[in-house]
Amino acid sequence: MPQYAVLLYERVPPQDLPQEVMDGHLSMPDRVAAQGGRIVAGLGLHDSATATSIRGDLLTDGPFIETKEELGGVFVLEARDLDHAIALAKLTPIVDGGVEVRPLAGFQIVEES
Amino acid sequence: MAKAHRREWAFVLAATVRVTRDLDVAEESVQEAYVAALTVWARDGVPDRPGAWLTTAARRVALNAMQRDRTFRAKLPLLIEPDAEEPPEACFGAEDDAIPDDRLRLVFVCCHPALSREAQVALTLRLVCGVATPDVAHAFLVSAPTMAARITRAKRKIAAAGIPYAVPGPNERPERLDAVLTVVHLLATTGHAAPSGGELAREDLADRALGLARTLHALLPDEREAAGLLALLLVHRARRATRTDDDGRLLRLEDQDRSAWDRAAIAEADRLIVTALRAGPAGRFTLQAAIAAVHAQAPSHGETDWPQILALYDALLRVWSSPVVALNRAVAVAAVDGPAAGLVEVEALERDGRLAGYRYLPSTKADLLGRLGRHAEAAEAYREALALSDNEAERAFLAARAEGLPD
Numbered sequence: 074m075p076q077y078a079v080l081l082y083e084r085v086p087p088q089d090l091p092q093e094v095m096d097g098h099l100s101m102p103d104r105v106a107a108q109g110g111r112i113v114a115g116l117g118l119h120d121s122a123t124a125t126s127i128r129g130d131l132l133t134d135g136p137f138i139e140t141k142e143e144l145g146g147v148f149v150l151e152a153r154d155l156d157h158a159i160a161l162a163k164l165t166p167i168v169d170g171g172v173e174v175r176p177l178a179g180f181q182i183v184e185e186s
Numbered sequence: 187m188a189k190a191h192r193r194e195w196a197f198v199l200a201a202t203v204r205v206t207r208d209l210d211v212a213e214e215s216v217q218e219a220y221v222a223a224l225t226v227w228a229r230d231g232v233p234d235r236p237g238a239w240l241t242t243a244a245r246r247v248a249l250n251a252m253q254r255d256r257t258f259r260a261k262l263p264l265l266i267e268p269d270a271e272e273p274p275e276a277c278f279g280a281e282d283d284a285i286p287d288d289r290l291r292l293v294f295v296c297c298h299p300a301l302s303r304e305a306q307v308a309l310t311l312r313l314v315c316g317v318a319t320p321d322v323a324h325a326f327l328v329s330a331p332t333m334a335a336r337i338t339r340a341k342r343k344i345a346a347a348g349i350p351y352a353v354p355g356p357n358e359r360p361e362r363l364d365a366v367l368t369v370v371h372l373l374a375t376t377g378h379a380a381p382s383g384g385e386l387a388r389e390d391l392a393d394r395a396l397g398l399a400r401t402l403h404a405l406l407p408d409e410r411e412a413a414g415l416l417a418l419l420l421v422h423r424a425r426r427a428t429r430t431d432d433d434g435r436l437l438r439l440e441d442q443d444r445s446a447w448d449r450a451a452i453a454e455a456d457r458l459i460v461t462a463l464r465a466g467p468a469g470r471f472t473l474q475a476a477i478a479a480v481h482a483q484a485p486s487h488g489e490t491d492w493p494q495i496l497a498l499y500d501a502l503l504r505v506w507s508s509p510v511v512a513l514n515r516a517v518a519v520a521a522v523d524g525p526a527a528g529l530v531e532v533e534a535l536e537r538d539g540r541l542a543g544y545r546y547l548p549s550t551k552a553d554l555l556g557r558l559g560r561h562a563e564a565a566e567a568y569r570e571a572l573a574l575s576d577n578e579a580e581r582a583f584l585a586a587r588a589e590g591l592p593d
Contacts, residue, residue, distance in 0.1 A: 075263070075348045154266040154350040155300060156358070176347045 074151040076113065076177040077158045082142035084169040086120035097166030098146075105150065110161040113180070115148035142170035149180055190236040191220060192394075195316030196401070197237050200288035202244045203351070207264040209341045211251055212244075213313065219243035241285050262345035265295075268352050289314070290353045290405050293398075297366040298349050305340040306369045307376075312337050315373075315394045325391050326376070363406075367415045367471055370398050374419050389426070396423055403458075410462040414472030417458040421478040424451035440487035452482045470506040473498055492521040509540040513550060525557040545574035549584060561591045 083090070102112040121136040121143040136144065152158035155174070162174050198219070202212040219240050233239045296309040304326075311317045311325070323333035343349070354362040374395035399416040406412045428442040459479055462472045477498045484490040499515035513535055520528025532551050541547045552567030568588035575581050 075266070077348075152348075153268060155348045156350055158348070159300075174347075 074111075074153055075158075076180055077150045077152060077155075077162075078173075078175045078177055079148050079150050079158075079162045079165065080144060080173040080175070081146045081148075081165060081167065082140070082170040082172065083145045083167060084142050086122075086143065087117065087145050088120060090168065094166045094168055101148070101164065104164050105161050108161060108164070109153070110157060111151040113149040113151055114182070115146065117146045118144060120145075145170075149177065150174075190232055191223075192316065192397070194237040194240055196289045196292060196314045197287065198240045198244055199313060199316070200292040201241045201285050202248055203265070203292065204286070204288055205245055206248045206252065207267065207351070208261075209265070209313065209344065211248055211255075215248035215251060216240070216244045218247045238285060262342060263348065265345065265351040266348050268350050287405070289401065291351055293366055293402070294353055294362055295344060295349060295351055297362070297369045298344070299362070299365055300347060300349055301340055301343060303369075303372075305336060305343070306365070307372055308333060308336050309340045310369050310398075311373065311391075311394070315398060317394065360411075363409060363411060364469075366402070367411055370395050370402070371415060371418070371471070373398070374422060392419075392423065392426070395419060410465050411469040411471045413458045413462045414469060414475045417455040417462070417475035418471055418478055420451045420455040420458075421475065421482050424448040424455070424482060439481065444484075444486065447482065452479065455479055455482075468501060468505070470502060473502040473505070477502070490521070492518055496522050509535055509538060510544070510546075513541065513544075513547060517550060520554055520557075525554040529554045529558065543574060545571045545580075548574065549587075552587070556587075556591055564588075565591055 098117075101115075105112050124134075124136045126133045126135060126137045150158055150161055152161055155176075158174050162172050165172050195216070199212055199216050202216050203209060206212040206215065222243055223236075223240060227233070227236075293310070293314055296313055297306045301309065308322055308326070311322045312319060317325075319334050319337060320330040322337075323330040326333070328336075374392045376391070396416075396419045399412070399419050402409075402412045403416045424447050425442065427448075428444075428446045429437060455475060456479055459472060459475050462468065463476065468476070477495055480491055480495050480498065496515070496518040499511065499518050503511050503515060513532070516528050516531035516535065519531050529551070532547065532554060535541055535547060536551070548567045548570035552564045552571060555561075555564035555567060565588055568584055568591075572581055572584050572588070575584060
């Protein structure tokens with residue numbers, strides 16, 4: 074099945090998300106599987122204030138692009154097609170923001186040798 | 187020959203996509219088939235079944251292209267076909283009789299909500315109507331390379347993002363069909379007058395849209411909204427000859443010569459509307475068509491059944507809460523209850539703010555103020571409308587209306 078990245082954008086920083094929302098994130102793999110998809114991997118990011126950006130030699134404190142809604146996490150999803158991926162991505166609990174669904178050109182976990 | 191070309195394009199392309207599962211390869215193959223047809227048909231005459239001929243030719247080109255390309259196709263994924271019944275290779279054996287009609291899949295893919303409206307419109311014109319890319323560019327006042335890039339991006343998006351090549355299921359159907367009908371309606375009502383010589387004129391664009399609306403209605407006979415759109419476009423078409431005067435100036439509905447309206451088209455629209463209204467709850471295209479039909483049925487502007495129109499606008503607003511619809515309804519309110527009542531509605535819309543920058547708001551307000559004898563305010567509103575208008579014919583019309591106000 075095709076794979077997609079789902080990027081989560083939230084105005085509320087991750088440390089301030091209410092418990093129901095956290096529970097919703099934790100239950101995503103099961104809820105996605107119940108609808109015929111699969112969460113392959115997930116990345117939970119610390120809030121964007123903890124980010125460091127690098128442009129050439131210049132280091133900046135903060136995310137690469139400042140946005141009202143912060144990039145809070147990314148997960149990899151397997152779905153039959155875009156319509157299916159969208160339906161699954163909509164299961165993500167979001168307080169104030171949204172998600173981006175982007176097809177993966179590739180996905181690889183590099184094993185330690 | 188041009189007629190056979192136009193009529194068959196979508197059918198041939200869709201049938202070719204069935205075997206290529208790639209829009210680009212299919213499009214190029216069909217293009218080649220059409221070029222071949224020019225020579226062969228000029229020599230041997232147009233075949234009895236041009237569609238079948240073109241499809242066979244296009245598939246042959248496609249097969250050759252795919253075989254040649256097998257080694258270095260570092261390309262985008264193939265189109266995803268949910269519930270594909272048979273493997274694509276099986277289609278090569280089947281000739282004439284077994285060519286299935288796949289046009290709906292093509293139309294729904296071109297109008298998928300994951301594509302921008304611009305992309306939907308461009309792709310529909312190019313892939314479903316078969317309009318050459320430079321002509322599509324001209325219709326939307328962009329350069330040919332810009333339009334080509336827009337279409338390429340859209341095809342890439344479909345393949346890379348995995349937009350399914352499928353007719354939507356019953357749950358998604360109403361929303362997805364509405365998107366398709368919106369695109370076709372846009373095609374019919376947008377477009378710009380071309381100077382001359384082979385470029386896509388506004389009328390040609392409207393013709394294509396009407397043809398597409400007919401096709402949709404034929405392919406989806408149970409969809410009331412598809413019938414509604416066809417009826418709406420038929421009424422538009424019926425009044426086409428009278429929209430401007432000989433000098434190209436816009437005429438108001440009340441000044442148009444109704445004897446020049448195409449009564450046959452209006453009658454056909456009526457039949458479609460009546461059938462649609464009887465079959466179930468009316469959607470927004472059916473209601474818009476009904477409103478246009480009530481206008482068209484009046485033997486003169488003075489005999490327009492405004493209470494009926496107002497009732498239809500009330501119904502339309504319930505299924506489609508657009509401020510533009512509310513503005514048009516305000517005109518009907520003025521016709522039924524007088525300009526003061528209409529002005530109340532218009533002023534409420536002004537306060538609402540969603541129509542800021544929409545030139546028909548001040549122009550409607552100006553008309554009502556004029557009728558109430560508030561000429562200075564009317565002149566001011568016409569000035570506001572003029573400032574917002576970008577269309578020659580319209581500006582001339584508004585200027586003339588402002589001139590016509592007593593001092």
